[in-house]
Amino acid sequence: MRAAVVGGGPAGCAAAYTLCKQGHDVVLLEAQDHVGGRTSQVRKEGFNLGSGALFLMGGIYPRTNALIEELGHAGEMVGWDAHTHVLDADGSRYRVEFDQVLSFLKMPVLSLLDKARIAAGVAKQLVSGGSSSCFDGAELARHDRGETLETWSRRVLGDKGHDYITVPYMGFLYAVPMSWLSTSLFQAIVQQFYKLRLAVPPEGIGQISDWLVAGSPGLDLRLSSPVEAVERSGTGYLVRAAGTTHEVDAVVVASEPGVSADLLQGLATEEAVVKLRGCRYSEYAHAQVCWTTDPYPGQDVSVVLPARQPDAVWGAAVLQSHRHPGAVPPGGQAVGVYFYTPPLATMTDEEISQAAVDAARAAYGPAPDPDFVELFHFERGLSIAGPGHYATMSTLHAEMPPGVALAGDYFAHAGVEAAVLSGEQAAARAVASAASASEPVPA
Numbered sequence: 001m002r003a004a005v006v007g008g009g010p011a012g013c014a015a016a017y018t019l020c021k022q023g024h025d026v027v028l029l030e031a032q033d034h035v036g037g038r039t040s041q042v043r044k045e046g047f048n049l050g051s052g053a054l055f056l057m058g059g060i061y062p063r064t065n066a067l068i069e070e071l072g073h074a075g076e077m078v079g080w081d082a083h084t085h086v087l088d089a090d091g092s093r094y095r096v097e098f099d100q101v102l103s104f105l106k107m108p109v110l111s112l113l114d115k116a117r118i119a120a121g122v123a124k125q126l127v128s129g130g131s132s133s134c135f136d137g138a139e140l141a142r143h144d145r146g147e148t149l150e151t152w153s154r155r156v157l158g159d160k161g162h163d164y165i166t167v168p169y170m171g172f173l174y175a176v177p178m179s180w181l182s183t184s185l186f187q188a189i190v191q192q193f194y195k196l197r198l199a200v201p202p203e204g205i206g207q208i209s210d211w212l213v214a215g216s217p218g219l220d221l222r223l224s225s226p227v228e229a230v231e232r233s234g235t236g237y238l239v240r241a242a243g244t245t246h247e248v249d250a251v252v253v254a255s256e257p258g259v260s261a262d263l264l265q266g267l268a269t270e271e272a273v274v275k276l277r278g279c280r281y282s283e284y285a286h287a288q289v290c291w292t293t294d295p296y297p298g299q300d301v302s303v304v305l306p307a308r309q310p311d312a313v314w315g316a317a318v319l320q321s322h323r324h325p326g327a328v329p330p331g332g333q334a335v336g337v338y339f340y341t342p343p344l345a346t347m348t349d350e351e352i353s354q355a356a357v358d359a360a361r362a363a364y365g366p367a368p369d370p371d372f373v374e375l376f377h378f379e380r381g382l383s384i385a386g387p388g389h390y391a392t393m394s395t396l397h398a399e400m401p402p403g404v405a406l407a408g409d410y411f412a413h414a415g416v417e418a419a420v421l422s423g424e425q426a427a428a429r430a431v432a433s434a435a436s437a438s439e440p441v442p443a
């Protein structure tokens with residue numbers, strides 16, 4: 001079978017890899033001049049900066065780990081020590097480990113009563129049976145009761161548990177108010193807390209897509225090839241990109257959902273196109289504050305997370321030298337500052353960059369002016385999984401025309417595992433539905 005994959009982010013690369021492994025003839029069409037999408041690395045003045053994603057999260061990323069293992073790179077993964085400070089509004093700091101949720105219980109700001117309430121909430125969640133997969137949209141949908149994360153965590157963990165655990169945790173991962181999120185992912189993480197471990201490939205998280213492409217036998221990779229149109233042709237499709245028309249039996253569409261809606265207009269049902277266009281995204285900005293001379297030598301804290309503060313502008317400050325070898329040049333340092341979405345609406349890029357320098361100093365201490373600040377500002381940064389999101393997205397699969405399957409992290413909560421899993425599933429769906437479409441109709 002001949003297949004086209006639209007989009008070379010982790011979802012598209014995982015789909016292409018899966019199809020190639022099965023012996024199909026695959027063309028991967030990527031709009032940019034590199035694969036990786038929002039996980040791409042940007043190299044500048046000796047720094048290797050992640051444009052988006054930071055880390056994999058250990059055992060809650062089973063499919064990503066399995067593919068890395070299969071590709072022979074498991075031994076190269078670099079563990080990321082997650083020494084973390086939770087920064088309080090009055091400047092107090094509480095030392096925790098980001099990948100050990102229970103360490104948050106040791107924060108002295110929590111009273112015995114708070115701790116008892118949080119422990120009871122966690123215990124109740126452990127026995128109540130949440131989603132077994134943290135990033136399978138269909139599975140998460142089954143555990144979405146329509147409550148927001150804010151309401152649930154205040155009710156179950158108490159206000160202190162909400163402010164000092166849920167907010168720093170999910171604020172770091174998604175940078176939006178907890179009232180915008182559903183509960184299923186956080187509940188699943190609480191349930192699988194013992195599986196959390198942060199790790200990165202040696203060249204940064206963007207290397208995962210490079211590994212997938214390199215491990216795809218016979219893959220026809222076309223970079224700088226934005227797909228302009230997908231049209232029906234007999235039982236297959238014509239995919240037009242960069243002046244070339246690719247005639248295929250199946251198409252995996254792994255672009256951002258708005259782009260997928262444009263490409264599938266007239267092919268998928270009108271309902272499906274409306275759902276794709278309606279998929280909610282957050283504006284997201286992070287700035288890498290870069291020094292060629294490290295102002296924080298010997299610093300052992302990898303992440304600083306503000307506890308809930310009125311008008312918080314940033315949700316995390318991350319020391320880049322702790323991420324992977326070569327993230328910063330020898331003797332250099334960078335602090336990545338990750339901003340909350342709401343304040344971005346009224347900030348210019350210059351203000352974001354200056355706020356990042358201020359945040360780096362607030363998080364790690366005084367420092368001279370940086371050599372440069374690299375700003376990554378996404379108009380559509382992360383899909384937002386509010387209550388009902390997973391169920392709506394899950395219905396899309398059945399609304400695709402024969403031989404077409406959708407992939408992307410927006411089917412679950414944004415994250416590399418969601419992307420990779422959806423890519424593998426889309427490859428299977430595309431093959432199955434193309435095969436059934438080409439079967440002769442019984443007389």
Ligand SMILES: Cc1cc2nc3c(=O)[nH]c(=O)nc-3n(C[C@H](O)[C@H](O)[C@H](O)COP(=O)(O)OP(=O)(O)OC[C@H]3O[C@@H](n4cnc5c(N)ncnc54)[C@H](O)[C@@H]3O)c2cc1C
Nearest residue numbers: 007009010011031037038052053054055227409415416419
């Ligand atoms: C700031 C930030 C921090 C993050 N941190 C983490 C983290 O620490 N851990 C984690 O697991 N995840 C993290 N993520 C999320 C992670 O980056 C995404 O989940 C992942 O990149 C999604 O993969 P995808 O393939 O679905 O989409 P994308 O990565 O967006 O890839 C889509 C691809 O489609 C291409 N494309 C679009 N239109 C077309 C077209 N017409 N033709 C051809 N190609 C097209 C794009 O160029 C792109 O390469 C973070 C994201 C951001 C923005």
